[in-house]
Amino acid sequence: MTQRLDGGAVLVVAKEMDPAADLVVDELSTLQMPVMRFDMGDFPQGISLTAEHTVGPWSGPLTNDLRTVRLEGVRAVYYRRPRLPLITDAIAEPHYTWAVDQALAGLLGTLYALPVLWVNRPEVDGIASHKPVQLPVAARSGLRTPRSLVTNVPQDARDFAASINGPLICKPLMGGPLNYEDGRRNGVPTHLINPNDLDHSVGLTAHLFQEWIPKAHEVRLTVIGRKMFAAEIHAGSDASRIDWRSDYDSLTYKPCEVPDAVRAGVLRWLDHFGLNFGAFDFAVTPDGEWVFFECNPSGEWSWIQNKTGLPIARALAELLAGG
Structure with missing residues (x-):
């Protein structure tokens, strides 16, 4: 019954x-x-x-x-x-x-x-989840973003690397793991690029290249409605310093405050898409500047609540209960 x-x-x-x-x-x-x-x-x-x-x-x-x-x-x-x-x-x-x-x-x-x-509404979530859409909106919202290039042209990738004149990274344009025939599923991490390795394989699909941002640590910022829950992520291995998702066991966490300018920019970003939830990733430079990397509109958050005690689930429940 x-x-x-x-x-x-x-x-x-x-x-x-x-x-x-x-x-x-x-x-x-x-x-x-x-x-x-x-x-x-x-x-x-x-x-x-x-x-x-x-x-x-x-x-x-x-x-x-x-x-x-x-x-x-x-x-x-x-x-x-x-x-x-x-x-x-x-x-x-x-x-x-x-x-x-x-x-x-x-x-x-x-x-x-x-x-x-x-x-969030899934059709809005889908649009907002693509990094090429996210970055210009973040910049217009007042957030600092890395210099970035989307291309499948090898020479243009090499020219971009030369203009950066410093460390270069390549990252996936959208989330989702690789699915292997033996049933394994493995995400594609961000990795450092040697410009000399930018060959014809760049032409096989679209690639996202970005300047490397020096960082003291990273921040996962979970936003529910107008409430913000931020946690510093400190890397403890070489792999996690490039992409913290590569080595969860090496990470340590600490709740932190969100600067007013970042708070305002994040809310403008969410309002642009009409989202009520977002899981934002920022780098914090040695000078303390926050740099927007991406936002996952349906990102995981239970792990950061478990590691920090931030009351994310409670805030979500209160938002939904308010209707």
């Missing part, structure tokens, strides 16, 4: 094994806020949707094996990397792919239309 949730429920749309979503659900429960958590991968086989439109927003029940929520009673949506809908194998191609698209449009399209708070 399913439990009917009344009084303005929060939808948490995430994979079953997601520690960040777990923390948010726990905090919402502490706030005595009705919550329905589900993964879009369970639709349509394990979730039912009946949405009706007359002149206002969609209304009707959304139900899984535990709970039922009325769409017109939803307060907010926390959307965090769910799976795509999973259709029964009884449907063969080409109708299988068509049915997946229908399920996605039916469920996500209906949720899109709800006039509620999102953290």
Whole structure:
């Protein structure tokens, strides 16, 4: 028997094994806020949707094996990397792919239309996640950014390296690991580049090159609404000094304050995209200047909360509960 949730429920749309979503659900429960958590991968086989439109927003029940929520009673949506809908194998191609698209449009399209708070709307998240989009917006927002080049032209890469006349790095243009045939998944780290190695392989795909920023340490800045939670990340190995994601075991952390100018720039950046959450990465130079590297609009944050005690999950729950 399913439990009917009344009084303005929060939808948490995430994979079953997601520690960040777990923390948010726990905090919402502490706030005595009705919550329905589900993964879009369970639709349509394990979730039912009946949405009706007359002149206002969609209304009707959304139900899984535990709970039922009325769409017109939803307060907010926390959307965090769910799976795509999973259709029964009884449907063969080409109708299988068509049915997946229908399920996605039916469920996500209906949720899109709800006039509620999102953290974050996935279509905005997708646009804002690309580094070539992020960097000019950051500069216009008053944040310092590294000199950067996106190219697939080897000679242009060599010319850029010569103009830098100093250390050069190459980093992925967007997140996502490599998937190997044996099932391993491994991220592509930022790495230092020897300009003499810029050969024809640059032409095989787009590359992002940047000047190396000397740094005393780095900062992960997690922003929820208008609240900011910043932590210094101090590298303890050569690999982590280039990319701290390369050696988590060597890192130490310390909560820190955000300079007023950086705070204002970050809020302008989020407002530009219409985001309610962002996980920002900054370098802090030996002179104390903050340099914007990137923002992940659906970035991980549970690990930094566990390492520092920063109340990130609580702030997310309070934002969602406010609706």
